[in-house]
Amino acid sequence: MATVAVATPYRAPRTERAKSIRRHVLIYLGLLPFLGLAVFPIFWMLVTALKQEPDLYRMDVVPFWFHLPPTWKNFDFLFHRTSYGDWIVNTMAIAFWVSAITLLTAVPAGYALARLRLPFAENLGIGIFMTYLVPGIILFLPLARVVSTLELQDSWWSLVAVYPTITIPFCTWLLMGFFKTVPFEIEEAAMVDGCGQLGALLRVVLPVSWPGLITAVIFSFTLSMQDFLYALAFVSVSDQKPVPLGVATELIRGDVYFWGSLMAGALLVGVPVAIVYNLFLDKFISGITGAAIK
């Protein structure tokens, strides 16, 4: 009696489980090459950043691990022998100002396009978004003239002026979609309670839209660290560079590559950006592909 009672409920789950295990194994096997491809370069950069110089140039031993004790020397070098500290400060300052400019312009614009039933609102919205697709490679030469007219060349302020050309169109589009989802009723209720249109925006719509606002800030922030072209074209003075440009141009002297420090400097800013971007990736994707999916 007892054995039957135990055996029957166990048999079904076991085949089920075997099936599920087999399925998992197949999926993991399929994913393995993709995971290796995606993660190995990061692992390799990290190992390189922590290796001592002689350890980098040995082909006789397995290079994936340490043969001399790991060291912080490469990070030390960055902060004491290069302008890395300046580059981080510049990058943060650029990211801050670009986010501020983007919020101050894209929030009102997105709100107006989504809520105020303006004539031509749709076309204006699409028109603004289309400028996101005009690539930097077409704009960087005329912008070089603009930057020198504003006397911003070789200053990180030039990037503060230029990056909003990418962030404003994208974030206006993104926030437009976002404001459309805020129910009209809460805005109307606020206006009945004596708020003006602006009061309703500031007191009611913005507070419930904070996820959209944060997305806009994250986009602006990460973009300031993703760009390479504009930084390369407009800033050539060492202490004015943002991190990616500084690492890519100042740690290579002629034919000599400071590989350890290069990797250290790249990862130090790359990893935080990758983590933050990862969290907001779905919003980014739905921002640009919502067209086809909805």
Add this chain to the structure above:
Amino acid sequence: MSQIAAGGGPSPGAPATVAVGGRVRDISWGRTATARRYLFGYTLLAPAVLYVALLVGIPFVFSLYLAVSDASVGVPVARFVGLENFKAALENSAFWTAVRNTVVFTLGAGIMKGLLGTALAFLLIQPFKGRRVVRALVVIPFTLPIAVSVLGWKWMFDSQFSVINWALSRLNLIGAYGSPEWPVWLGQPALALFSVMFVNVWRGFPFSAIVLMAGMTSIPPEIIDAGKVDGATFLQRFRKIIVPMIAPILFIGSAFDTVFTLSDLSIVYLLTNGGPDGATEILPTLAYNTGIKAGALGRGAAISLSLFPLLLPLMILLLRTLRRRQY
């Protein structure tokens, strides 16, 4: 005389202001609720529109002007030279090499990204344990700042201490260092083009996968189940249901990706800077080296504008899908 004129200036002006003010009031700006809303709305729009117009619109027009001038860095005056810059570009064999490389690079990498992305998307939409972690790890290439990851690849493609070569030689797939069978990834023309494309694919395939996944999850499972009930095999379901439903999304994803790829110079600039001997020169690097490094702004603008015919069909396509979304 001039004093009288100056003194007389404001007085004719003053009634005009009143008149304008009066006319404005006549068409009831600020009086009806609708008009107030329009005024409010366009005021909110103005900063964004002005910013984009000033720093995208005007520079774009200005680049057309640069392309027909002999403008150069450090020389404030530019002369109109007609289509001279375009003619010079078209007569230059380096330009045609760059065009060819750009097309090969964009198409080849695009196809690879589409294939890898589709395969990955099909794996990732399956329910399995640890999916979120796997997904977060697999998208790393796309989320890392491009200059950062390209530097990592440069080290992995090192002519002597390449970790790829180390692994390949341990597997006896290539010869020893210094022998002709030792690949110098960034130093041999065909390999160099392959390598820069590979890095682009590496960066872009997670993007294709995520875009496709977003599209696939929007396919209602009922449709696929209905196909199953009606006796469609997996292949039939794939061809008749899944492909037609995800094709538009793959298309949009690829269009965006192509716009990014066509305008990106950092991979080639940092890995090979167009070398060896022009084997990896693409239009963006050629435009940068001509316009900024050599300082020939006009020539550079002409080269970068020659990307426009490649970009325009994509932009029109995206514009049309964006419009469709509205209705």
